[in-house]
Amino acid sequence: MAYDDEQARRSRVVVETPNSRREVTQTESVRNDRGGISGATVGIIVVVAIALITIVVLFLMNGQSTDTTNTNLAEQQPAAQQPVIVQQPAQQQQPPVIIQQPAPAAQPPVVINQPAPAGGSAPVNNSNDGAVQTAIDKKISDDPNLSSLGITATVLDGKVTVTGTVKSEALKSQIDRMLRTIKGVKQVDNQIVVMS
Numbered sequence: 001m002a003y004d005d006e007q008a009r010r011s012r013v014v015v016e017t018p019n020s021r022r023e024v025t026q027t028e029s030v031r032n033d034r035g036g037i038s039g040a041t042v043g044i045i046v047v048v049a050i051a052l053i054t055i056v057v058l059f060l061m062n063g064q065s066t067d068t069t070n071t072n073l074a075e076q077q078p079a080a081q082q083p084v085i086v087q088q089p090a091q092q093q094q095p096p097v098i099i100q101q102p103a104p105a106a107q108p109p110v111v112i113n114q115p116a117p118a119g120g121s122a123p124v125n126n127s128n129d130g131a132v133q134t135a136i137d138k139k140i141s142d143d144p145n146l147s148s149l150g151i152t153a154t155v156l157d158g159k160v161t162v163t164g165t166v167k168s169e170a171l172k173s174q175i176d177r178m179l180r181t182i183k184g185v186k187q188v189d190n191q192i193v194v195m196s
Helices: 039-076 127-142 169-180
Strands: 004-016 021-033 097-099 110-112 152-156 159-166 187-194
Touching: 127 152, 159 169, 169 187
Parallel strands: 159 187
Antiparallel strands: 004 021, 097 110, 152 159
């Protein structure tokens, strides 16, 4: 939108000639054309431009935030529980030791092969470990106080390593005493943590 400023200029000119004298009045109109855009129009264009830039920036930030949120959620979700099978090369034929934990029905047992002895020539008494493991698992599963705790026991050459968490020191001691009464247990490594 253009608007015009118009100014009028009057001038008086006296013309003298040898025969006459005359006064001439001249009127001149001066027109100022600013060439197009008013101040209000410029202001509106600036406000609209700022609003558009703000919307674009917010849209881009929202897109990045959604990607980050989805990534964080994917990392926090537990991975599908797969069986853990650890196999180590053995120098002698040894039967695998199967360790069973009280766990949800969807989780299969963990199978671990026993490591070969360091010297390689010493005989290993593996036949007794399976029987000891079975006896320990039976004792834990038959006791209603222990079966719900998720206690794990492993046997290697008569040494029992027991892990898990319990609510009292007395319960930890009870498990230790119970393991020592089982025939074939030579040593107990009680790594149970007491959580109050």
